Amino acid sequence: MQEPLFLDVPFQEKEQAKHLGARWHPDRKKWYVPEGMDKNRFRRWLAVEPSVALMPPLWLVEAPQRHPPQWMGCVQCGFDDNQCYTLAASGGHDESKPWQPRLTNELVVLRWMDAPPEAIAAAITRQAKGYFPDRSKQMGMRCYVNHCQQCGMSLYESYLGDRLAPFLAETRDWASRIRLYQLPIAEPVRVECSYIAGAAVSLLAEHAQRLLLPEPARLQP
Ligand SMILES: [Zn+2]
Structure with a gap:
């Protein structure tokens, strides 16, 4: 199975991430973008390598x-x-x-x-x-x-x-x-x-x- 797209969500912003549709991964203890959802709405939390x-x-x-x-x-x-x-x-x-x-x-x-x-x-x-x-x-x-x-x-x-x-x-x-x-x-x-x-x-x-x-x-x- 493909690795979900994980997000770097600070604790204080978790409700916001949840509201936008992010899901919680209980094993990895991280929020992630559900499959099929536009990742751009989570852009501020995407852990990107500086480009x-x-x-x-x-x-x-x-x-x-x-x-x-x-x-x-x-x-x-x-x-x-x-x-x-x-x-x-x-x-x-x-x-x-x-x-x-x-x-x-x-x-x-x-x-x-x-x-x-x-x-x-x-x-x-x-x-x-x-x-x-x-x-x-x-x-x-x-x-x-x-x-x-x-x-x-x-x-x-x-x-x-x-x-x-x-x-x-x-x-x-x-x-x-x-x-x-x-x-x-x-x-x-x-x-x-x-x-x-x-x-x-x-x-x-x-x-x-x-x-x-x-x-x-x-x-x-
Ligand atoms: Zn001033």
Whole structure:
């Protein structure tokens, strides 16, 4: 008999999974998708192997959220000096989409990122305040989301999909305010994400500041 499609359902979400039609497997003690049911409705709990291979060097991208002319600050507390974060790599390929070109030696900027390797997650925790996994309201799934560094409110998420995107610099001046911190990653890694490359990020690739990730602060002896 074929192995059922198992789900990674956190305990607090079990009623939700059950409501959507998931069944409990008493031997394996896991929820699973009954045969014949559309697995996409359970997408947020599918235990997938990250499908995007990224080429080093990898970068933590830091951009001021303030992006004229329409941007107005955090809608909850008004804080107007947030930094937004994402990752970038020096090439990438989504192996779940074999028809897409394999990019090499070209800056790719990530969005909807999740499940980074431990070393990257640790660097993000250290450097990128407000950037942590949450439920994306725009995507209806879990991924890393930027939050207000003052009150914790999730920030407007579609910045990577519209013209006001802080990472999609449209002028050299804006691009030169964006910082790329090189991550201590020497090998290709896999993460869950989509990415953009090419003309939309060409100014960023050319004019952003390239920096090394600051060392963790040492304790005074
Ligand atoms: Zn706020």
